[in-house]
Amino acid sequence: MGANALTSPASPAAPGWTPDQPIVSIRDVRKSFGALEVLKGVSLDVRKGEVVCVIGPSGSGKSTLIRCVNALVGVDSGSITVAGREVNDPKLDKLALRRTVGMVFQQYNLFPHRTALQNVMMAPVQVLKQDKREVEARARALLAKVRLSGKENAYPGELSGGQQQRVAIARSLAMRPEVMLFDEVTAALDPETVKEVLVTIRELAEEGMTCILVTHEMGFARSLADHIYFTDRGVIVEHGPPAEFFAAPKDERTRAFLGQIL
Numbered sequence: 001m002g003a004n005a006l007t008s009p010a011s012p013a014a015p016g017w018t019p020d021q022p023i024v025s026i027r028d029v030r031k032s033f034g035a036l037e038v039l040k041g042v043s044l045d046v047r048k049g050e051v052v053c054v055i056g057p058s059g060s061g062k063s064t065l066i067r068c069v070n071a072l073v074g075v076d077s078g079s080i081t082v083a084g085r086e087v088n089d090p091k092l093d094k095l096a097l098r099r100t101v102g103m104v105f106q107q108y109n110l111f112p113h114r115t116a117l118q119n120v121m122m123a124p125v126q127v128l129k130q131d132k133r134e135v136e137a138r139a140r141a142l143l144a145k146v147r148l149s150g151k152e153n154a155y156p157g158e159l160s161g162g163q164q165q166r167v168a169i170a171r172s173l174a175m176r177p178e179v180m181l182f183d184e185v186t187a188a189l190d191p192e193t194v195k196e197v198l199v200t201i202r203e204l205a206e207e208g209m210t211c212i213l214v215t216h217e218m219g220f221a222r223s224l225a226d227h228i229y230f231t232d233r234g235v236i237v238e239h240g241p242p243a244e245f246f247a248a249p250k251d252e253r254t255r256a257f258l259g260q261i262l
């Protein structure tokens with residue numbers, strides 16, 4: 001099974017959508033939690049195969065924004081489309097959306113009493129009712145892809161944080177997403193295991209997976225991203241290709257943030 005067969009998408013695009021249009025298009029999205037307006041009119045486009053990094057201070061709305069993309073959070077106004085499908089359409093099949101848009105969180109939340117292999121197999125077998133033997137073959141290949149061959153039968157508690165996070169990535173890939181969302185997936189890891197997770201994400205991106213990454217790993221963002229968005233208090237303050245963004249941040253808030261973190 002080739003790499004493309006492993007990760008090629010399962011669900012078709014909306015009629016009329018063509019790959020020259022952004023695969024993810026966020027248009028003027030607003031979202032409040034009670035009196036707190038967390039997203040104040042955010043727009044962002046991602047083309048197929050692009051890697052977009054969202055950076056910014058804690059509390060600026062980064063997690064909320066990417067959770068809106070797979071409808072874990074509903075927007076108050078504005079539009080988000082994935083391959084032409086409006087994610088806030090009440091008629092949209094949420095399962096289909098979440099197959100199309102995979103998400104990996106800071107907390108990997110593997111099932112502790114299931115092995116690595118079982119964790120990767122669970123959704124395709126139980127939710128999608130796919131053939132168990134075929135799913136197992138793919139799950140083994142996906143574990144190999146994230147460099148965990150030999151750990152198929154390990155339980156999460158027997159794996160390092162970085163290994164568990166790679167199982168979580170394989171689990172997400174088992175649904176054959178078209179877009180992957182990564183929300184600070186290395187933030188809770190020991191420094192020595194951060195790199196192996198970043199290597200996995202880099203390999204995925206280099207194979208052409210469309211990725212939206214929220215990250216504090218500036219070196220990684222700089223070397224991998226096609227485009228950087230900087231958020232502060234619910235707005236996108238500035239954005240641009242990494243070379244421009246890091247070399248000459250225009251906004252005072254961006255400069256202050258980069259000054260702290262670099």
Ligand code: ADP
Nearest residue numbers: 033036038056057058059060061062063064065
């Ligand atoms: P970031 O990921 O940039 O740190 P978040 O999107 O997690 O920011 O949060 C932005 C703001 O929204 C924070 O003030 C946070 O406390 C608040 N918030 C996030 N999710 C919820 C929620 N479900 N209910 C209420 N407040 C929330």
Ligand code: MG
Nearest residue numbers: 062063064184
């Ligand atoms: Mg967050």
